[in-house]
Amino acid sequence: MADAPRHNLPAEPNRFVGRERDIGDLCAMFDETRAVTLCGVGGIGKTRLALRVAHRLLDDFADGVWAVELAKISRPELVVQEIAEVFGLESERGRDLTDAVVTRLAGSSCLVLLDNCEHLVEATAHAAAALLAGCPGVRVLATSREALRIPGELIWHVPPLDLPGSDPSAAESVQLFLNRARAAGTQLGEESLPDVARLCRALDGLPLALELAAARTRMLSPGQIADRIDDRFALLTSGDRTAPARQRTLAAAVEWSHDLLSEAEKTLLRRLSVLAGGFDLDLVERVCAEPPLSESRMVTLLGALVDKSLVICDEDRGRFRLLDTIRQFAAERLADSDEERMVRDLHLRVLCKLQERAFDAEFLTPGVTWRERLAAHTGSRDRLADQRAALEWALRSGNITMGLRLCMRSSGLLSLGGSAAEVVGWVERLLRQDLSLVVPEQIGLAKGYLAYGLLSRDDLDSGLAAAREGLAGMAGDPFVLATAHTVAGGALLRMGRGDEATVHIDSALAVARENGDRFNEAGALIEASIYSLQRGRQREAQRGAEDAYAVANAHGHPWILAMAASHLGLAAETRGDLESAAEHYDAAISWLRELGNRGDLAQNLARSGRVCAQLGDLPAARERLAEALAMARECGLRQAMNRCLVSLATLARAEGDLESAVLASSAVATLRESMGQRTGSVKVDELLSAARAKLGEGRTTSLWSRGRSRPPYEVATQVLEGRRPEPATGPLQVGPVRGSLLTAREQEIAGMLTRGLSNKAIAEELVISPATVARHIANIMDKLGYTSRAQIAVWAADHGVPSA
The missing domain is CATH 1.25.40.10 (Tetratricopeptide repeat domain)
Known part of the structure; x- marks a missing residue:
């Protein structure tokens, strides 16, 4: 099994220039400091510096380095959700997502990079503080235009790049400008250094401003650019005098770059601001090609914006994106125009049409x-x-x-x-x-x-x-x-x-x-077919599973194919054909991996591990259950954790560890109750009978109580690692083991079956409908693992269940 990735850091789009001393100092700070916030104006290079530091620290954190990009969200309540998604957690009703994230990372050693926090600084501060308080091994690196102001935070004001001195070529700002000009296709000689140095000083060494200026070297010399930028700065002196000088400088650089565009390019740029993610030419043509622009001009106009570094494209030039600073600038211009409602309404309509077309292809169109x-x-x-x-x-x-x-x-x-x-x-x-x-x-x-x-x-x-x-x-x-x-x-x-x-x-x-x-x-x-299995009708369930798979195969969606294959595996496992079950589960796992569905993948890995345990391949069972458990924890879905515990109980029994099997089965019972689930495949009563015979009533009761009182993941981890439950060290006050997991009504009906009563007779005596009686009996069969009323009657008699 391949090692899991230890980071999600993006590859750097171009060469990183300068800041070596800053990087070294920042890396060293995490030896003593748990939270560092890189502060500075937009475009000063906070994100690039943070990513370089994060890459440098990869080997220092056993559980990796994980970036959380907050620029793409706009509501405070989504901050924790975005963090949760990076770690594979999903929200559940009635469960605090912050607590879930803290629980997930409580024992981890990792660095969390919170990028672009300024628009959600309060919510980010609360999330970061919770992580630091509940997760001793977690460190936080944040980028923001203002500090988070949380306990223990070290604020690092990101400086501009070094400005030219006696040797201009040695200055970081000059090196960056020359590098980006070269990338734009312009080779500048030593004769240009004085003008480049003047330009770098005029821009205060701000990386974004330098990059925008370097993109203009295709049409203007560094001296011409410097002359024009100086003019633009003069125009901004009447602006907000309380704003930091560097903020005004960056605004001037962006404004200047915008003012150099043609009217058509300006119109396209502000319309592009509605495209929130990466986009392709097709989406640009659909959303932005309204008068005065036309679809035929989109390629030329978009290419012009790419050339001027206002739009970034990937290596194959098939996907594009806006820098966040440029997007915000363009969005403000769109809001000031008279076309915002038109463009955003069109964007909404286009997305609806694209999604409807994709939905048809994914689900409805035959023969796909x-x-x-x-x-x-x-x-x-x-x-x-x-x-x-x-x-x-x-x-x-x-x-x-x-x-x-x-x-x-x-x-x-x-x-x-x-x-x-x-x-x-x-x-x-x-x-x-x-x-x-x-x-x-x-x-x-x-x-x-x-x-x-x-x-x-x-x-x-x-x-x-x-x-x-x-x-x-x-x-x-x-x-x-x-x-x-x-x-x-x-x-x-x-x-x-x-x-x-x-x-x-x-x-x-x-x-x-x-x-x-x-x-x-x-x-x-x-x-x-599941209902047939619940009623003990194995042949009927098998036929239903086969029919489902045939229909799913005719449709062709990988998710429904995986679900049908998984159920074929369950039907085969129920009738004892473990080899076939293993094949079907493997097929489901393959489709789900390709689809990227971790919740269902975890459940099928657990089922596969259970079959491996029953076949005697204990190493394979443990390997698959380890992956399933890790994935179940990341997803945060209770049903996935339930499947893991069920299979771990099977593995423990296969290894002769009845104690761990009881512990896991008890956790299953608690988890199912929390979901309102009344059905399952664990033959709990059979397990508890074997446990009582070997371990004694007291030890079995103690284990059952312990499993119900501990977090499911904790129980699952203990069983997976083969750590047997320690004996109780003192008197334990617990209630009786609910060996059959039957409700009071189900126990009442089970007792009445010892008298040979029909459903109708039981219904009349209890004043309920015969259909309700039948439903209760089906539940009892499922919980006890039986297939006949006679088996229930024998069980009730053996356990002293009252018959009236």
Whole structure:
């Protein structure tokens, strides 16, 4: 298995010039200081210096160096979310995300680089302070135009580059200018040094200003540039006299660069500011080619902005981006113009159309290969920054209809790529707005879409409620209708309400088949097969799994293929065909790796590890479970952690470690209760019977209580590392072991089965419906691992469960 990456630092776009002394001093400071903030005006080189320091410190932190880019977000509450996403954590309802991040990093030795904090300085300060307080091995390096003002912070004011002295060629500012001029295609000789030195002094050694000036050497000499920059500085002396001199200098440099553009270039630059992420020519043509600009001029105008260093392009010139300082400058010009609403409305409409086209290719269009569907999904993920900007504008402008429309077709926001929290947040924010102009059918569809996100993050009750609310008012979109029914069915199955689930599953199948929707048809068939497994009908479950895989294969989406393959593996594992189960899980793992879905990948790695343990390949089992556990922790999803614990219990039993198996199974029980989940595949009663026989009632009870009281990850780590539970050192006051995990009603019904009563007779005696009795009996079978009423009756008699 390849080593996990130890950083996410971007490659430097060009040669780093100067600041060697600063880098050495900053690196040394982390021996004694836990928080350093690089302060200075925009364009002074804070980010480049921070990245160079971070690269230099890579070997000093066992758990790596991780950059969190905050410039792309605009709301304070997203600061912690952005940090969480870097470390693979996802938000859950009812759980404080800051606490989750602190828990994740509590034992880590790493450097966290918080870049571009100034617009969110208060929220960033709170997040950084929490990290430092709760994570002793974490160090924070921040860049901001102002200090965070947190305890223990060392503030480093980033100076300009060294200005020319007696030997101009030795000055850092001159070296930078010459290097960037050379990159622009201009070779400057020694005769230019006096003018270059004058220019560097005029620009106060500010890196961004020097780079902008160097880009002009294709058409102007250094002397001509210096003459014009001096003039521009004079024009700014009547501005804000309280602003720092360097800030005015940078503003002059950017303003000067802007004023040298043609009117058409200025128009394109300010329109480009609405493009929040990287962009390609196609997106520029769609969003920016409105009068007085035309689509035919976009290539020339964009090329001109690239040549002038106002737009950055990648090596193959296929993707472009704006520097943040330039974007902010251009956005201010757009806001001052009379075209901001037009451009932002167009951006929102274009994003909707692009996402709808991608959604069709990913899910709806027949005959598309899985590679093409994956490409459509990847494209949606690549446009995430633009989708976020468009959704912010929808909220700001009150265009809720278009905002919901974009959410409904944004697979990049869904958990298929590994995250469910974001789409939930956007839809909830949109639905809190004035909905008087939104048609009820669209509100219903949005709630159906919301339900999928809620279920994906293990919020069963809320997901079921949202699905039902959506179904009550939904019309016009059969794909979302089928999805909502499948979500409701899946939630009910996990909650142990199989009879209710089948109503939704049957409805999902009917809608999907009527509309040729193979994606949702496969999903509904998987849920139907799960219900068959819960009822002990293995042949029926196997046929359902095979049908689901055939339909998924005909559709071709890698996620639904992975889900179908995973369920084929579960069906094979249930009937004892472990070799086939291993093959199916491996197929699912391959697709999920390519898709980048860590939550589902963790669950399938755990299942694969469980099969390896049952086959006796304990090293392979431990390796896969280690990867699954690390991924489950990074995702922060409880269901993924649940799967890991289930499989670790199996591994412990295979190694003859009943104590660890009891500990893990107890943690599983607690985790499932926290999710409202009533079903599972662990035969807990059989395990506890074996534990009581070997370990004794007292030790078994102690282990069970300990597993329920400790954090799931802590229990999982102990079992994975093979550390056996230590014996209790004193008297332990605990309640009885709930060996069967049965509710009081389920125990009551189990006892009544010893009397040979039918469902109808039990229903009459308890004053409930026969269907409810049947549901309880199915739950009992699942929890005890039995397949007949007779087995339940024997179990109840053996355990002294009252029969009346």
